Amino acid sequence: MTPRVTNHIAEILLSIENVSLSFGGVKAVAAVSFDIRKGEICAIIGPNGAGKTSMLNIINGFYHPQQGRITFKGVTRSKMRAYQAAAGGIARTFQNVALFRGMTVLDNIMAGRTLHMRRGFFLQLLRFGPAQTEEIAHRHRVEEIIDLLRIQSIRKTIVGQLPYGLQKRVELARALAMEPDLLLLDEPMAGMNVEEKEDMSRYILDVNRHQNMTIALIEHDMGVVMDLSDRVVVLDHGIKIAEGTPQEIKTNQAVINAYLGVAH
């Protein structure tokens, strides 16, 4: 894969300014600032407990930071509930897969479309006229995503029965079905073998390049991170210790210290 030249003057989609979050006495995130620009893949990395997932939870409204400002698509918000963030165009996947385990793959992905369904409740009840047309349109969009991620054969399978790697893919499909402006991926490759990781990397790049989707991801596999991302933000103990292109991060002394430790 050839590294892309990042467009540093691209429009800022999400801006995190001086955000802090603590649980009781534990500082999960301390005064972190960074931007995510339109169309890029931004990786958030760091050792365990660095505050990466907390950061994602702040962005999609699960956690409310005690300090700081978050500006998304030019709108600054203080407190936003998770479903409002979703309605605003932020989709995400989870570190340990959060799917609707008792429903089929298709229903899971359709659930991602709920925000786009507009037709009245009673028309849906009767499956009549515009509601039917709408449902067909949504199914069509969902089928495109199913094709893209090559999960045609498991369309009608109950999600709980699928192996982990496929569940991760279904979760990505559901997030894509939301047609978000910003896609957050929490360790999309965790627990996968090399082949599955390559597939997943390809899907992520496809989505980024062909649909021009902005992606922020957390990942531990440095090979994957360096190949995929345009920019990398490094957190350690809740503090941002570095930010830059993969090349810059590879040679950054603070990052090397955080990962390998320093002699005291």
Add this chain to the structure above:
Amino acid sequence: MGLLYQIFLDPFVQMGSAPDLLVQTLWEGLVAGVLYSLVALGFVLIFKASGVFNFAQGIMVVFAVLTLIGFYELGVPAFLAVVLALAVMLVLAFAVERLVLRPLVNQSDNVLLMATFGLTYFLIGFGEFLFGGDPKVMISDQLLLPRGAYQIQMLGGFVQLQKLDIAAVVIASITVAALAVFFQKTRIGLALRAVADSHRAALSVGISLEQVWVIVWFASGIVALMTGILWGARSNVSFALQIVALKALPVLILGGLTSVPGAIVGGIIIGVGEKLGEFYWGPLLGNGIESWLAYAIALVVLLVRPQGLFGEVIIERI
């Protein structure tokens, strides 16, 4: 030999020799069954959407119907009183969401179950404070529920159909059908199932837990009011009515906690089974088997299908 004959042959001989009595028993079983289904449905609605077994369902039935009678006693016309009672159930749904469920998001199901215990005792106390503890008479006539019975001559005898029972079956069937369609065919139905499955995932795709919970608690409040009216019209309305909830337990076990069709079929199986058992096999066991037979039927089903006849298959990967 004598005992075997009494168990395996004699009841069927009786059924054959007096088919009119058999039809009468089946009808009564069906009516009871449909009413059980209605109670069970209140549980299923809330369980489907929040994974909570709502212990307060029984008292909600009593509370809803006491509110109805309370408004009527204040001089409100009967049908307006129904509307007002529904409004109170809506307020209750909002209150439960705001004060009980929202602070407990993402807690384990057991915590939520215990919260519904708390709600139960609150509603008992609050209900007695508002309406007093005395039994009340259902305002059946004012609600235009029919009285009397049809005598139908058939099979060499008479079968008696209470008009109230016919009305109950019709009303309950319409409600149940409407709810089944609601859950299977609409966006809100999909959202409800999603919330039941995973709070976190539902939030991440933009489903508002608050909204969904208010909707299900209100829907189950509507079901509670209808259950209260139909059961209350058969006896009278007192706090003892909350034990109808106990009648719903075997139905839920049989049908599966997550299935609307399961609640219907389970209710009918239990209702008919109870009446047939009581009438034909009861004398063998000294009668009174109606109260435990339902549980026995449910236990047998549990041995074979732990998720109930129609429940979602429980999948746990190890």
